[in-house]
Amino acid sequence: xxxxxIFTLTITQAFGVTALIYLFAAIGLNIQFGYxxxxxxxxxxFVAAGAYSVGVIVLTFDLSLWLSIVVALITSTILALLxxxxxxxxxxxxxAIVTIxxxxxxxxxxxxxxxxxxxxxAQGLNGKLGQEFHxxxxxxxxxxxxxxxxxxxxxxxxxxGWSLALLFTLFVWGLVRSPWGRVVKGIRExxxxxxxxxxxxxxxxxxxxxIGGGIAAFGGILWAVAKQSVQPDTFQPDFTFFVFTILxxxxxxxxxxxxxxxxxxxxxxxxFGEVLSSLINNGYIxxxxxTDVGSIRFMLMGLGLMLLMIFRPQGIFGDRxxxxxxxx
Amino acid sequence: xxRRVRLALGVxxxxxxxxxxxxxxxxxxxxxxxxxGTLTSPSGIAVTGxxxxxxxxxxxxVSGTSDEKGVFVIPLPAGGSYxxxxxxxxxxxxxxxxxxxxxxxxxxxxxxEKRIIIGLSEGGESGIVTESSGTAERVVQLFLDGILYGLVxxxxxxxxxxxxxxxxxxxxxxxxxxxxxAFTALTFNTAGLNIIIAAPIAIVFAAFVYGWGQNRxxxxxxxxxxxxxxxxxxxxxxxxxxxxxxLVLFFGGAxxxxxxxxxxxxxxxxxxxxxxxxxxxxxLAILALAATVVWLQRSRxxxxxxxxxxxxxxxxxxxxxVERVISVVWIIGAGLAAFAGIYLGLTQNTVWNMxxxxxxxxxxxxxxxxxxxxxxxxxxxxxxxxxIQMTTLVIPTEMKTVGALFLMILILLxxxxxxxxxxxxxx
Numbered sequence: 001x002x003x004x005x006i007f008t009l010t011i012t013q014a015f016g017v018t019a020l021i022y023l024f025a026a027i028g029l030n031i032q033f034g035y036x037x038x039x040x041x042x043x044x045x046f047v048a049a050g051a052y053s054v055g056v057i058v059l060t061f062d063l064s065l066w067l068s069i070v071v072a073l074i075t076s077t078i079l080a081l082l083x084x085x086x087x088x089x090x091x092x093x094x095x096a097i098v099t100i101x102x103x104x105x106x107x108x109x110x111x112x113x114x115x116x117x118x119x120x121x122a123q124g125l126n127g128k129l130g131q132e133f134h135x136x137x138x139x140x141x142x143x144x145x146x147x148x149x150x151x152x153x154x155x156x157x158x159x160x161g162w163s164l165a166l167l168f169t170l171f172v173w174g175l176v177r178s179p180w181g182r183v184v185k186g187i188r189e190x191x192x193x194x195x196x197x198x199x200x201x202x203x204x205x206x207x208x209x210x211i212g213g214g215i216a217a218f219g220g221i222l223w224a225v226a227k228q229s230v231q232p233d234t235f236q237p238d239f240t241f242f243v244f245t246i247l248x249x250x251x252x253x254x255x256x257x258x259x260x261x262x263x264x265x266x267x268x269x270x271x272f273g274e275v276l277s278s279l280i281n282n283g284y285i286x287x288x289x290x291t292d293v294g295s296i297r298f299m300l301m302g303l304g305l306m307l308l309m310i311f312r313p314q315g316i317f318g319d320r321x322x323x324x325x326x327x328x
Numbered sequence: 329x330x331r332r333v334r335l336a337l338g339v340x341x342x343x344x345x346x347x348x349x350x351x352x353x354x355x356x357x358x359x360x361x362x363x364x365g366t367l368t369s370p371s372g373i374a375v376t377g378x379x380x381x382x383x384x385x386x387x388x389x390v391s392g393t394s395d396e397k398g399v400f401v402i403p404l405p406a407g408g409s410y411x412x413x414x415x416x417x418x419x420x421x422x423x424x425x426x427x428x429x430x431x432x433x434x435x436x437x438x439x440x441e442k443r444i445i446i447g448l449s450e451g452g453e454s455g456i457v458t459e460s461s462g463t464a465e466r467v468v469q470l471f472l473d474g475i476l477y478g479l480v481x482x483x484x485x486x487x488x489x490x491x492x493x494x495x496x497x498x499x500x501x502x503x504x505x506x507x508x509x510a511f512t513a514l515t516f517n518t519a520g521l522n523i524i525i526a527a528p529i530a531i532v533f534a535a536f537v538y539g540w541g542q543n544r545x546x547x548x549x550x551x552x553x554x555x556x557x558x559x560x561x562x563x564x565x566x567x568x569x570x571x572x573x574x575l576v577l578f579f580g581g582a583x584x585x586x587x588x589x590x591x592x593x594x595x596x597x598x599x600x601x602x603x604x605x606x607x608x609x610x611x612l613a614i615l616a617l618a619a620t621v622v623w624l625q626r627s628r629x630x631x632x633x634x635x636x637x638x639x640x641x642x643x644x645x646x647x648x649x650v651e652r653v654i655s656v657v658w659i660i661g662a663g664l665a666a667f668a669g670i671y672l673g674l675t676q677n678t679v680w681n682m683x684x685x686x687x688x689x690x691x692x693x694x695x696x697x698x699x700x701x702x703x704x705x706x707x708x709x710x711x712x713x714x715x716i717q718m719t720t721l722v723i724p725t726e727m728k729t730v731g732a733l734f735l736m737i738l739i740l741l742x743x744x745x746x747x748x749x750x751x752x753x754x755x
Binding site for chain 1: 435498550553555557558559561562563565566567568569570571572573574576577684688691692695699724726727729730733734736737740741744
């Protein structure tokens with residue numbers, strides 16, 4: 001077994017494009033769930049909104065990628081308002097069911113034959129989605145990394161993605177230390193107390209949903225640009241739950257929680273997958289086949305989410321006192 | 329009409345399997361570049377022996393044949409642009425392409441696994457005439473289809489609502505109780521038992537192992553630890569993911585059918601087309617639901633269940649053994665869910681994410697009837713079932729769930745306590 005190769009593959013995935021997509025969704029969810037206490041089970045809808053905005057503007061309407069980023073933010077804001085205005089007055093479990101239902105509703109709409117001309121149906125939108133972005137790639141054409149296995153194109157995405165992610169983290173850091181941050185944390189701890197101080201709780205919750213959704217939409221934009229493909233069935237509810245796992249692993253209501261969670265989650269998941277695949281391919285394990293690795297990884301992830309929630313809900317770096325669970 | 333419903337379902341199946349491997353979590357490595365997919369007929373039977381060929385820009389062509397599960401894999405030498413052609417002469421008799429253009433398509437494979445989706449239709453089935461039926465007949469047909477679908481939803485929703493009512497847990501892994509029941513029956517069935525015998529054994533097994541056992545091993549200790557309801561909700565999500573992929577590991581991702589009654593020919597009752605198995609299952613479902621209602625209304629433990637549902641602290645103070653009631657509720661809920669799973673398995677097929685696919689519809693039914701209200705689940709389920717089928721008169725069949733989810737959101741806006749719920753603050 002080539003441990004060196006396994007290690008580099010794992011590191012490549014822990015910091016790679018897919019990890020970044022989840023990271024953006026997790027930073028957004030941290031504002032909504034971690035700080036404000038909103039049980040948003042429909043985070044994937046915001047990622048889909050970002051990805052589909054790019055897909056539709058660039059491929060269906062043949063317009064600029066930069067315009068599509070603006071459209072993505074507008075779409076995610078509209079989505080947050082549509083989702084938030086009816087549901088944010090409801091109890092947490094109702095909010096959870098409605099948000100997950102809304103995300104499924106959106107997925108069924110974009111994959112339907114009725115809107116195939118715009119959204120591409122079940123096949124989605126595939127093509128040169130991020131050309132204008134990749135044209136800006138400053139790396140030399142024959143560039144290859146010495147150790148990690150990113151292509152020139154992926155490396156450019158990763159550099160820009162991580163810069164943006166750090167920028168958003170800085171933004172969250174400032175946000176939660178502002179008066180606004182104190183109010184939303186107050187809502188999470190005791191909504192009635194905040195109401196009695198004369199704050200319009202509903203508006204604050206809506207703002208948290210809009211900001212978190214906007215950051216998650218960047219995950220979708222990155223997805224479309226990096227993978228050059230937007231497919232409806234990648235936006236299943238499970239995506240949201242993986243983001244929850246990442247956030248809870250790193251520690252909800254911690255500024256660096258999403259980053260820590262994403263890197264550790266992908267390091268463990270990818271590392272386990274690579275080791276297991278390698279064991280199977282080299283004949284050390286013969287009761288499993290290479291296709292089983294995927295299911296086992298998901299099984300472990302589900303188990304991980306359960307155990308994390310039962311035994312260490314504050315995650316690795318979190319603070320148990322600062323946890324939205326069961327504020328009411 | 330039934331066939332059209334099934335057809336849509338077949339396409340849905342085809343595409344929903346796609347997420348399994350290609351979904352966000354498997355980064356592409358150039359080593360295993362493949363084109364893959366699953367061929368399933370609208371009624372859920374795997375289509376085998378179909379030859380699909382991919383030809384690259386350099387003229388190299390590779391082909392794959394769908395195996396006994398309908399799965400085909402075309403290994404590619406490298407990523408690039410390919411023309412994928414399906415040899416229509418290898419399609420079994422009666423199976424045709426939905427879209428003629430699907431026979432040949434060109435696509436770009438970047439590396440890793442590329443899923444392609446091929447819609448199939450089933451022609452020449454005997455017995456059912458679906459063409460040229462008038463609107464009045466369609467309304468009757470859809471209404472009765474809706475009742476049958478509503479009964480499946482009710483079987484699933486009763487357990488979900490009983491557990492919520494007695495413990496407060498919003499159980500996101502309830503859908504997996506349906507899948508587990510269906511796959512347990514499938515295991516017994518594959519081992520040689522006729523499904524008529526396998527089904528009751530599976531239901532009893534499910535009731536005690538997946539219901540009573542699950543409560544005993546997981547939920548009761550969590551209640552003892554005073555785990556909060558939101559934390560428990562997230563635990564149930566983890567459990568659902570774990571169970572779903574356990575099913576994939578053991579049974580694979582392709583849909584399967586029970587050995588008996590798989591392709592039962594349809595019968596016509598006046599304007600209503602159905603299958604004998606659907607009628608028998610519907611009658612059994614009505615019996616099971618009626619028994620549950622009578623049990624809740626008349627028996628001591630049934631009355632105790634309603635008391636706990638109403639106010640657990642007060643019920644406990646009057647000497648009711650709350651934990652015992654909860655155990656019974658789990659047994660009944662899991663048993664009914666397993667029945668619903670087998671029902672779905674017999675009328676459609678068994679597939680690893682069948683429970684996940686119906687879970688939101690169950691929630692819609694429960695919320696419509698009133699979360700926690702015991703009879704609300706049944707009323708809500710019937711309304712949702714009929715509503716889902718009737719909406720196909722005006723919206724495409726593939727979007728029928730959209731209508732149900734929209735109805736649920738609407739209900740939460742105007743009457744969050746549901747049809748039968750008591751007015752209380754839920755915001």
